[in-house]
Amino acid sequence: MADKRVGVFLFLAISLVVMAPLYSPPEALAAPKKGTSITCEVSPGEVTYGESVTISGRLTDAETGEGLRRMIHVSYSIDDGKTWRELKIGLGKDIWTDEDGHYGPFKWIGIDHLPHPYLVKAYWDGDEEYEAAESPLRTLGVELPPDVPLEIINVGTYVLDDDYYVAGEVKNIGTTNLDSVGVKIGIVYYDAAGAIISVTLSFTGTRGIEMLTPEQKAPFEFEKEGAPEIDSHQVFIGSYDATAWVPYREFEIISHRRYSDDQGRLHVEGEVRNTGDMDATFVDVVVTFYGSEGKVVAFESGFTDPIDLGAGQTGTFHVYLWKDGSRSAMVADYSLQVQCFEKTKGPSSLTCSVSPEAIVLGEVVTVSGSLSPTLEGRMVTLTYTKPDGSTDSDSTWTDGDGRFEKAYEPDQVGTWSVRASWAGDWDHEGAESEAAPFAVEEDAVPPVIADVRRSPEVPDDGEPVAVTALVTDAETGVASVTLEYSVGDGPWEAVPMTRGTGDEWSGTIPGCRADTVVRYRVVAEDRAGNVAVEDRAGEYYSYTVVPEFATWAMLLAALSPLVVGLKRGALRHG
Incomplete structure (x- = not known):
């Protein structure tokens, strides 16, 4: 019995030895993950504080170059890569590539100034099919403009119980109020080799002054543990934000x-x-x-x-x-x-003017003005007071220079006025301009009709006749022109004329039967309702439609003297 057990044991042992090369764990049987590549582009690479940059890139299969749709990450470092902070889209949304692997371009705004470049990179974590990847590092420099409204003063440094203290003041040397929630003072700590240990940015309004008026100072203070490793430091202005609010x-x-x-x-x-x-x-x-x-x-x-x-x-x-x-x-x-x-809120003011200051009813005035301080994209309401005391309103928007302009066509004769107003915004009180008067007069001058022509001069049976005229109105402009005609002694018919090049208007009289007498005239009306009629002082323009054979007869009659002359010349030569 013992020998049998030994035999079974040997059989199992030999079987395991023989089958071992044939067995592989699931991990070994799985196909190796594919490689990937991800890029990150920051444009431009150098900006001035207050400007924005765009970030874009692409995630691809490293072998085929085909784009991959995956969630990726974009991060930046302010301390030379020691720590990283992730960027999100909008209100904390993740970044996804599209079907071709592209992401962005996304705009990065509100970037603080640093005395050294930012580091920016893109990466993704990989999945069951593809390996993770990280882009090459990109740098971004953010410089302060030459007219920075802040100055760092009275900076003191001391060490207590191995804690490194740096304290000072920042002074508003500009001409506008600064919101301290937007004023950041930063500090960079360096070791003996000049390498960055860490970077800290702090709002001056966290425990100190909430708003800095011109010439006012706000204190700041930094405390860092581990003083022995700190060899030097640099205090800098990270950000600032002007405000119209008045404390x-x-x-x-x-x-x-x-x-x-x-x-x-x-x-x-x-x-x-x-x-x-x-x-x-x-x-x-x-x-x-x-x-x-x-x-x-x-x-x-x-x-x-x-x-x-x-x-x-x-x-x-x-x-x-x-x-x-x-x-x-x-x-x-x-x-x-x-x-x-x-x-x-800060004060604001509006100006308002009208051009021209006197017009004829039917003409248009232009209302313009400006908003101070210069604010773009603010809605301005224009309120018109009519001669009868009623009002009308319209609205427009300020441009990048704080200016606005809007055309308006009054509908009454008399003295008008217009005021500009706006409701204000988060930082500014609303304002209303002085009333700007203008006059609207009656237009009593009718249009002028000249150079009435027709083609053809002598129409054939059933042939339409095109009539043209030059029509002008120096006051309110031509509103409409009508071609009126009467066939025989029949009623007058009206055909609207259309404007062509310049002041020329044209209309067409339908073709009529032979031997028909057609009378016609041109009637014009301006925008003030004044009417002018050009009918040759009551005699009208007219023509008679001739039969088609009559046209040939007239042509032969015109040519007959020439034919007779040719025959006589031939006889003389004979």
Whole structure:
């Protein structure tokens, strides 16, 4: 029995050895994945802050070059490839290639300035059929324009407990208000070899000043752990955003003082009064702390008590430096700024003029003007006041220069006026222009009809006759021209004439029977309703239709003297 078990075991062992080369796991039997290639193009590669770039590319089968429809990713790095951030379409939509593998072009807007190039790449994760792929890196430089309205000042640097601190102020040196939510200050940390350690961008309005008026300063502060590895840094302006909003700043610091607590932390407290006529909510006091050399050490902020101050109301504030007293010991002076939630829209104005200032009824005036500040794509409403006191309205849109223009045809005689207005937008109050007057006079001058002609002069039996005339109207213009005709003593028929080249109008009288007398005249009307009739002072234009053989008879009659002359000449020679 034991020998039988040994034999069975040996048989199984030999079978496994023989069959082992014939067995492969499912992974080994599967076909290898196909290679892919993906490209990424950034155009242009250098822009000025505020401009946009387009991103496009293609995903293909690496062997056949055929396009692949797949979801891909586009990412960028601000720290030389250490970290990457993914770009999305619109409201966070994924990027897909089309049937031919193309994606884009997509517009990338709102790109912050950096003191070094962005890195941009496209990649995809692969699937069961194809391998993943990554494009070559592309660079994008974003430079600041020469007239940047911001200046970085009073930057101080210090190290506490292996933490690296950089603090300073940014000053609005421009002429317009800047929304601090759009003002970013950045910092690049470098190691001893000059390589980028990290990059940080921060809004100045996060804990500091919410809106920067011209000449105003806002504090900023950066803190980074791991001071020993930092050899140097660079502070830069990342972005800025002008706004027409006007902050409410009608506050007065009544009193303030500084003191240190038993832990050495610096405190600043005092009183502030709302001196304006508007109730202020979320009143905030921002304290900027300076060292002995005037450089910023830190800043803090705190709400007043009560947090809302009505017009004329006084509140208290209390702000202190966090952490221990190490930073407090560095402070030699401080400044105070008060802000609140309230702000008002920026003002705007409209001009409006009419050209010409006097017209004849039926003519058109052109209304034009401009919106200040210069805003494109804003709807302007034009309200016309008629001589009878009623009104009419129309609308138009401003162009890239803030200008607008619209033609209008008045429908009454008398004195008119027009005003331009707009409702305003998120940043600007609406505005209305002064009334622009203009006059509309009656047109009492009829059109002028001249050079009436027909063809043919002598029509044959059943042959139509084309009539042309030159018709002009210097006031309101020609509205219509009619060719009226009477066959024999029959009733008058009317045929509309059509305008040809220049002032020429033409119409056709249908063919008539032989021996018929046809009378005709030309009637013109202008846009003011004035009518002119050209009928040869009541005698009318006329012609008689002749039979077809009569035409030949007249031709022979005209040629007969010539024939007789030829015969006589022949006899003389004979």
